[in-house]
Amino acid sequence: MSLNIYFKSLFSLLILTLVISCSESDQPLKRYEHAVEGAFAAEISQNGDYSIISSIHHGLSLWDNRNNKLLFQWRHHNVQDNDIYIVRISASNSHALSASRHEFAIWDIKSGQSLGFYKVSDSPIRDIRISANGRYVLYGQVNGKVVHIDLQTGRRLEMPIHTEKINSIDLSANGLYALSGGNDHRAFLWNTKTAQIIQEFNFEHRVSMVKFEAQGRYAFIADTQKASQIWNLETGKLQSTLNYTARQSIFSSVRFINDGKQLLTGNGTKTITLWDVKTGLSRQSWTVTPRKETRPKTAVVYSATLWDGDKIASESSAGFLEIWPLDPLTK
Template sequence: MVNFFGSLTSKVLQSAIVAACLIFLSSCGLEKSTAVLTIEHASRGAFSAVISNNARYSLISSIEHGAMLWDNQSHGLLYQWRHSESSDELIHSLAIADDNSTAVTAADTTLAIWDIQTGKNLGYYQINEGTIRDVAISNKGKYLLYATSNNIVVHLNLENGRRIEFLGHQENINSIAMSPNGHFALTGGNDYSAYFWDTRSGQVIYRFNHPSRVTKVALDNQGRYAFTADSMKKASIWQLSSGEIVTQLQYMARQKIFSAVRFNDDATLLATGSPNRELVLWKVADGTRKQTWRVEPREGSRPKSAVVFDVAFQDEENALITESSSGLLEKFKRVDKS
């Protein structure tokens, strides 16, 4: 092996490097395009946002208007929710149930559950220790999952009040996800670990290790795959039936942060958003890029930047939609359905 590599000429090595660079650039740079539809949801920008799994609804938090639920079919504002008229707590964490039944909004120490069909509040909750870092809610609004700043994840049965605390993390928790039925959770934190665990027992099923702090996690809603990404350059897709790695996303950046992640319904594709305006469509099977776009910065913003808060597949239109810190919903067409 040493003799073989030693026989390679400088020219051959340079040609190989150039070819690799051209392949990378062609996959990343040439597929960028503009949105085919843009709708303003928050005139002065959004603080956080989520989209329902079927892309029907968007829930946006802003400083002026609390949390706003938009219908993405009629493009009409349905409800405007606040935790209290007198409260100055900023809503910073949001979630919509997979079946579009309920939503949860969270400020530092308060949580509120909402009925999406009627807009009515279904309950307020106050936490006594730490502050809330992320939230999730199950189908029919039966289970609530939230992470706190004291390294605890709480699973709460909203029907009978049963509460389980997951104490596996040793440092701050950055991201959580819950299965639609509420029976499983995926959590990632600064302790370089993501845990997939059973919310009925609190027992760890798998531990996914990373070389740096885990900043984003996501679950395929059919229970096939998990996604975990750290703060440097490892973003992995795991098989939940075995706990084995399926693939890693293929990119050359020395550091890449994900702010939004979504599997499509058949888990063949993965869409990600980043704090640098980037939206990328990946193949789950091999981790390669299919398309790349950039969301719009808010008009007049300096610098011209935007965080992609969430992304969802609009399969009937072969499109992706995003919500970003610009306060804009944007629609991007995919080049094919595969």
């Protein structure tokens, strides 16, 4: 065999291998149905053990993902049609939170008991978070106000920090720091005890997503166009900017994983992407499965996380928990 023929054969084999690898990465290792006709909202716990789902047929459902077991089904008071569009799980897996536009509820994950319902009457809730131990709640509203509540003492801090609608907020695991971003093109990092603004971030477009890294070392902040930035909060400087070719990318979910070294994002067009925090470069991507009856054939990625250190778990609007292979070279 001549060298030319040998190298052509080798090149063809390499291309075929890459094509096969890419196609296999779009197939989940496992798939479990959590909502029969899709979900309004869903979140996976940081370690992947639990999922909380809001859907029209099942109300609120808490799942044990390790055993594929339905643990509890909940409903808000006086709600006939389920209108819960935000669900959260605390970082310690001790508490769950569910919210409609004008109320939120706290649940004990171990016992399934309700720990309280809270009304919000002045302006609709846009986003809401709960601290790791379930003591603190932070929510952002249509009127631009962010509210921090100590559920143990009843202390309430109202921050009319934005001049337009809030789009995204986040609360540090210990409840002491907050991130907020809104339609006024600004994001703020601030102290929930003193109400002191620590850092302001200015963007050319509306801020659509903010997210803390679990240890509070980084913050992800993105606008509605191409500014998707990772900030080092210890230095106050920009760490990296996500590098993608699309004109814009509006994220439906964001989570730091692997001890803050990587970032998982999801969007409204079925895609999960793994990013390197230091460089902002993408490392791997997956396409979640839409429901067969869906038109158009798409799904919103609601939540994704690292699963057992070598896989990715996702929940989407299709109502599926899916487990995906993680390329060993991306770790």
